[in-house]
Amino acid sequence: MAKALLIDSVESFEQSLPLIREAENEFATFTQEQVDKICEAAAMAASNMAIPLAKMAHEETGYGVVVDKVIKNQYASEHMWNYMRLKKSCDIIEENKAFGTKRIASPKGIVAAIVPTTNPTSTCIYKIMMCLKTRNAIIISPHPRAKQCTIRAAEIMRDAAIEAGMPPNAISWIKTPSLDISDMLMKEADLVIATGGAGMVHAAYSSGTPALGVGPGNCNVVIDDSADLRMAVESIIHSKTFDNGMICAAEQHITVLSSVYDEVKDLLKRARCYFLNDEEADAVAKVFFNFKTHGVNPPAVGQTAVHLAEMAGFEVPADTKVLVRETDDTSHDNPWACEKLTTLLGMFKADTLDEAFDICYKLVLEGGAGHSAAMYVNQEQQDKIDKFAERMKAARIIINQPTSFGGIGDLYNFDIPPSLTLGPGSWGNSAYAGNTQFEQLLNIKTVTTRKENMLWLQLPKKVYFKRGCTPVALRELSEVYHYKRAFIVTDANLFKIGACDAIIDQLKEEGLDVAEFFDIRVDPQIQDAMKGLPKMHEFEPDVIIAIGGGSALDTAKIMWIMYEHPDEEFLKMATNFIDIRKRVRFxxxxxxxxxxxxxxxTAGTGSEMTPFTIISDANTGMKWPLIGYEMMPLMAIVDCDNTMKLPPRATQASGYDVLTHAVEAYVSIYATDYTDGFAKTAVENVFKYLGRSYRSSFKGADPDPEAREKMIDASALAGIAFANAFLGINHSLSHKIGGWFHIPHGTANALLFPYVCKFNAQKHPYHMGTFSQYKYPHAFERYVELGELIGVKGKDDEETFNNWVKACADLKKEIDIPETIWEYLVQNHPDKTADQIEQEFLDVVDSMSEWAFHDACTGCNPVYPTIEELKQCYLRAFYGDEGFIERYGDVLSVPVDNPADTHAAYPNGLAAEIGLDKVGGFK
Incomplete structure (x- = not known):
């Protein structure tokens, strides 16, 4: 790998510039295929290091929230690449033979990329992605207070891009920023993309080089009396607390019609906002507002509400999300009418909608002209939206969306390009109005309304069910599909007891050649699949038949991919996502x-219905879920005759796995009317038939074919539900503890289940899940519905929820699953003392928590957790509620805590190279 250029002085910059020019000239000759290969490699590298870069940025700047910076890093790689990946950017990008025209794309040359301290890694990733796609060379100029994390992000992407074929010096950076070097950079570059404070942007436009810049944002949000008020409040708080308010499009103040003002204020209070009195407001203003420049004092940027109050000399409740100041002063000298970039909101009252528009117009024009303005309103009242859009001098008119997400595009709307440089146009003295991407020759005013995603229900092509259906279904393989060569994948126990004999005999009778592979352990591992792959390649099957529990079915899926695509790297496909259709790796x-x-x-995994497979690495012990609808089977045969001999431990674990699948799908942010029915029927079946099925599994017990059939049906139905609604942190947590302590997957889910229900049931969590159709947290209500479904309705919703949790715990007892992780480990490790087991758990709980946060299931959870909250879930499940409270106090609802000291190995072989030693300590 070529060494990076060392630019730490004016002299070294002058010496480096010809080498960068040479790299850019070479890069300009690359084809679209070469460019896209480089872009994907760089995007993947940045996405895989999203967590360590987020931590590094937080540690260096002291701003924001680690887990939110993870999302920004993912967004800058995932959404940027998804937006650009199918677009042409090289040579002929458009041709109209009828008119005889061609449009040819050429790079501008060298781009000077000014990176701010507020979003140092994500902005760096975003600007590099744009330059790579357009074959421009880029020189990164980091903010002095964020240079280490910015340079690290650039290094990661440079190394990946060079390995994919990029000329070595096409990505460079200033190691030691100074005014002299910055001035020379902006004068010598061919284009400046400036993101940061007003002074820096002014310098970029004064350099004599074409520039794209961003002015301050001072977004005001009008709340009309026709709006969904709960959605409005929850969306505003979701946005305002995201990275502690540091995105320039974040809400800075709200204007509420008087007819609903008190109701909105009450909703804000219930959502854990704190309203300041006069004395407190003055103290906070002195902390965050620079009265000379009308800007934000750096120490206040990106801080929690609790910390801001402490800086101002008073205390607020420990779970406070945002500090709110009611005011009627719209002047630019009022701190609460200006940009804040932290967890503070001003609140104005208006008697009419026209008055609200006047307030919004004045605040936006004087404090953030051209940037963003927002409104919550009934979307059917288009006349109000049109009037608002016409009135505001803002490039982004954001309707019914959290503005931090709506403003940057492609999360709560789908026709605004994803961007972290938001041009304010001529209103804000910028050359461009819009989200910086390709259309920058016009001032474009964009009105965007909140849109929900197109959803889906995907199943295997054919699903056969009912006791005894296996022989009939198998007949189709020869009669309908005319397969000739069948490869059986199963586990050793099933094969040795002859469980596959009837299937193999039937296939042979129908004229198929048959081969088998059965050397599979309980947890499917890459190494197991690799052992059977040579035999599969030699046999060359046209149909693969997986027989068994989740281990066999998941291994078969892995072998199938390896058979068809031997060059694929599995861990690269184990990437998480915000939206499965926009993930970095397909x-x-x-x-x-x-x-x-x-x-x-088995009646448990539902793998026959799903695009999921769980992959383990024997070398590391880590488990990762792979999710892709390409892995959906052609046919699923759901026949309880194949489960009648399932032993007690397998019946117990797989049965509770069914409940976890169904319930997580029901409360998932992706849940729909189409998946809810499958999930609810599965829940009913589990509570009616799991105990019976378990009792019938012991030697000498009477068989219970009805219970067995209802449980395998429940497994398949839950599989359909979570195949399309996905799962949540119950699975994220169980994947990791199962790998670390070799706990069967379904048992691990059961040990965690009641505690995850309690965590998800928060009515006002610090972060709700991010998906446009998910309007506000309602997991609590969903659990109550399930409680009513199984017949434990109480006198009110609170009692019903408590009864639901108790019923789930009682079901564990009925099938002999211990209450806590500690109890389970003590029972299953008689060679160790309870104290030894406790210490072993405490030694790794930090690492497990961080890995669980990175799991693909985490993003679909109704509450988006911090790493610290995942750790608390582990500790509660380990000790039980009483044991946890005795040791730590009841702190589950403590707001986001940025662990400064973090450590774990990161996926795809990338080490945590940022000088950190250990996971953030529990408080």
């Missing part, structure tokens, strides 16, 4: 060589 298309048929022999 799965390859399947079915060119063989199709997959799944025959479950």
């Amino acid at each position: 799965f390859p298309q399947m079915g060119s060589k063989a199709q997959l048929v799944c025959i479950p022999t």
Whole structure:
């Protein structure tokens, strides 16, 4: 790998510039295919290091929230690449033969990228992605207070891009920022992209080089009396607390119609906002507002509400999200009418909508001209929206969306390009009005209304169910599909007891050649799949038949991908996502060589219905979920005859796994009317039949075919539900503790389940899940519905929820699953003392928590957790509620805590290289 240029003085910059020019000239000759390969590699590298870069940025700047910076880093790589990946940017990008025209794209040359201290890693990632796509060389100029994390982000992307073929010096950076070097950079570059304070942007426009810049944001939000008030308040708080308010499009103040003012104020209070009195407001203003420049004092940027109050000399409740100041002063000298970039809001009252528009117009024009303005309103009242859009001098008119997300684009709307440089146009003395991407020759005023995603329900092509259906379904393989060569994937126990014999005999009778692989452990591992792959390649099947529990079915999916695409790297496909359709890495298309048929022999995983597989690495012990609809089987055969001999431990664990699948799908942010029915039927079946199925599994017990059939049906139904609504942190947590302590997956889910329900049931969590159709937290109400469904309705919703949790705990007892993780480990490790087991758990709980945060299931959870909150879930499940409170106090609802000291190995072989030693300590 070529060494990076060392630019730490004017002299070294002058010496480096010809080398950067040479790299840019070479890069300009690359084809679209070469460029896109480089872009994907750089995006993947940045996405994989989202967590360590977020931590590094927080440690260096002291601003914001670690887990929110993770989202920004993912957004800058994932959404940027998804937006650009199918677009042409090289040579002929458009041709109209009828008119005889061609449009040819050429790079501008060298881009000077000014990176702010507020979003140092995500902005760096975003600007590099744009330059790579357009074959421009880039020189990063980091903020002095964020230079280490910015440079690290650039290094990661540079190394990945060079490995993919980029000329070595096409990405460079200033190691030691200074005014002299910055002035020379802006004069010598071909384009300046400036993100930061007003002074820096002014310098960019004064440099004589074409520039794209961002002015201050001072977004005001009008709340009309026709709006969904709960959605408005929850969205505003969700946005305002995201990275502690540091995105320039974040809400700075709200204007509420008097007819609903008191109701909005009450909702804000219930959402854990604190209203300041006069004395407190003056004290806070002195902390955050620079009365000379009308800007924000740096120490106040990106801080929690609790910390801001402490800086101002008073205390607020420990779970406070935002400090709110009611005011009627719209002058630019009023701190509460200006940009804040932290967890503070001004609040204005208006008697009419026209008065509200006047307030909003004045605040936006004087404090953030051209940037963003927002409104919550009934979207059917288009006349109000049109009037608001016409009135505001703002490039982004954001309707019914959290503005931090709506403003940057592509999260709560789908026709605004994703961007972290938000041009304010001529209103804000900028050359461009809009989200910086490709259309920058016009001032474009964009009105965006909140839109919900197109949703889906995907199943195997054919699903056969009912006791005894297996022989009939298998007949189709020869009669309908005309398969000739069947490869059986199963586990050793099933194969040795002859559980597959009837299936193999039938296939042979129908004229198929058959081969088998059965060397599979309980947890499917890459190494197991690799052992069977040579035999599969030699046999060349046209159908793969997976028979068994989750281990066999998941291994078969892995082998199927390896068989069809031997060059694929699995851990690269184990990337998490905000939206599965916009993820950085997509799965390859399947079915060119063989199709997959799944025959479950356990009532648990539902893998026969899902695009999921769980992959483990024997070298590290880590488990990762792979999620891709390309892995959906052609056929699922759900026959309880194949589960009648399931032993007690497997019946117990897999049965509770069904409940976890169904419930997590029901409360997921992706849940729909289409998935809810499957989930609810599965829940009913589990509570009616799991105990019976378990009792019938012991030697000498009477068989209970009805219970067995209802449980395998429940497993398949829950599989359909979570195949399309996905899962949550119950699975994120169980994947990691299962890998670390070798706890069966379903048992791990059961040990965590009641505590996850309590965590998700927060009515006003610090962060709710981010998905446009998910309007506000309602997991509590969903759990209550399930409680009513199973017949434990109480005198009110609170009692019903408590009864639901108790019923789930009682079900664990009925099937002999211990209450706590500690109890389970003591029972299953008689060679160790309870104290030894406790210490072993405490030694790794930090690492498990961080890995669980990175798990693909976490983003679908109704509450988006901090790493610290995941740790608390682990500790509660380990000790039980009483044991946890005795040791730590009841602190589950403590707001976001930025662990400064963090450590774990990061996915895809990337080490945590940022000089950190240990996971953030529990407080």
